[in-house]
Amino acid sequence: MIILKNATVVEFQPADVKPNQDIIIEGTKIVAVGVGIAGNYRADKVFDLDGAFVIPGLVCSHNHFYSGLSRGILTNIRPSPDFISVLQNLWWQLDRAIDEEILYYSAMVCSLEAIRSGTTAVIDHHASPNFITGSLKVLKKAFEEVGLRGITCYETTDRNGGLTEVEKCVEENVAFARQCESDKRSDKEGYLVEAMLGGHAPLTMPESALQLLSEAVQETGRGVHIHVAEDKYDVSYSHHIYGKDIMARLDEYGLVTDKSLFGHGVYLSDQDIEIVNAHDAYLVHNARSNMNNGVGYNKKIVKYKNFALGTDGMGSDMFEELKFAYFRHKDSKGPLWPDSYLKFLDNGNDILERYFDAQFGKVSKGYKADLTILDYQPPTPLVSANIGGHMAFGMGSNTVKTVIVNGKVVLEDRKFPFDVKPIYENARRAAQRLWSKMDRLGKNP
CATH class of the missing domain: 3.20.20.140 (Metal-dependent hydrolases)
Structure with missing residues (x-):
């Protein structure tokens, strides 16, 4: 079980902003969302978000x-x-x-x-x-x-x-x-x-x-x-x-x-x-x-x-x-x-x-736990009527802090649970080989 305490939940459709929410994740789904409910559950991992925004993935x-x-x-x-x-x-x-x-x-x-x-x-x-x-x-x-x-x-x-x-x-x-x-x-x-x-x-x-x-x-x-x-x-x-x-x-x-x-x-x-x-x-x-x-x-x-x-x-x-x-x-x-x-x-x-054959796109009971946690600091109030405005003119991927997919934490505090350096090193070598192959194909189309 994972608990996200004291989150500000931002929903897209219908647009809504709900502060002080606790989100309870069991297995691959959200099982409960509400104010002050974290104390009713025992979890393997607890995130105290201190008001940070949680949006659907x-x-x-x-x-x-x-x-x-x-x-x-x-x-x-x-x-x-x-x-x-x-x-x-x-x-x-x-x-x-x-x-x-x-x-x-x-x-x-x-x-x-x-x-x-x-x-x-x-x-x-x-x-x-x-x-x-x-x-x-x-x-x-x-x-x-x-x-x-x-x-x-x-x-x-x-x-x-x-x-x-x-x-x-x-x-x-x-x-x-x-x-x-x-x-x-x-x-x-x-x-x-x-x-x-x-x-x-x-x-x-x-x-x-x-x-x-x-x-x-x-x-x-x-x-x-x-x-x-x-x-x-x-x-x-x-x-x-x-x-x-x-x-x-x-x-x-x-x-x-x-x-x-x-x-x-x-x-x-x-x-x-x-x-x-x-x-x-x-x-x-x-x-x-x-x-x-x-x-x-x-x-x-x-x-x-x-x-x-x-x-x-x-x-x-x-x-x-x-x-x-x-x-x-x-x-x-x-x-x-x-x-x-x-x-x-x-x-x-x-x-x-x-x-x-599952529910996606809401931070709500019964929906898949595909969630993105942001450390976005809005310079103006973020409310249901202006979420789109914040997305278009402010909020960006640089504010992504933690990501949960199918109930598993796949990125925490901007870090993956495994070393990505060798992956990028191998990717650069593969890219060089790809480009060389393209040159050869270009000479013999």
């Missing part, structure tokens, strides 16, 4: 842990004047250079940095064309070793090996989903990692890929995780080759469901959005990535029923992502205020609930 709803060793990349990248050439000359070159060791250390440092940022769950989307079979198990291992909750998948595509590659991608997704289902049955409370069914983007997914993914959805009960309309080219390609809007094409194969997650959607049509909304699916916005790739801005945010925030591989700092997403919106003369972005951030918990 943050969720990154779209990420790429395979890109963790790309920071400051030093390799020969050919000129890339548009989004497709960026994919071809950088990201599709990087993912082909990934092997098991490179992936492991990339996932480890990404998991560590997520926890340091107060992010307790990450929804990942993976690619390593020369290491497909077993790649999701490597990601799972990293999540579990660090103590991060996650959902991952393998991006189905034909861009490297045609139908043979498509089949291997889907097989990896299905095998991993079966493993997660087995974990769930054997350890329903303790399991940390779930599965989606990945697809790269409609422009590299032929009809055979959609059919196989459709069959996988039926077999596993999971939903798809796919990039859509990140750039205008994806839309043009769908119209040119298939004569259809993107979501209409995916919907014909039963791939738009209440467990589906679609990244970006910058250029989805109003009809596409209606399909997403009709099926109660999610669209995940990745503001920093869209800015970095110069693909444009999603001006249809207000039309979505379910809308969440991700990073698309730009780290896992959701405090920072919320700020960028909000400021980019205001820069485009958008109508929303910080409280809307607080809701978008919180919506990641709804996605978790659809996969883990």
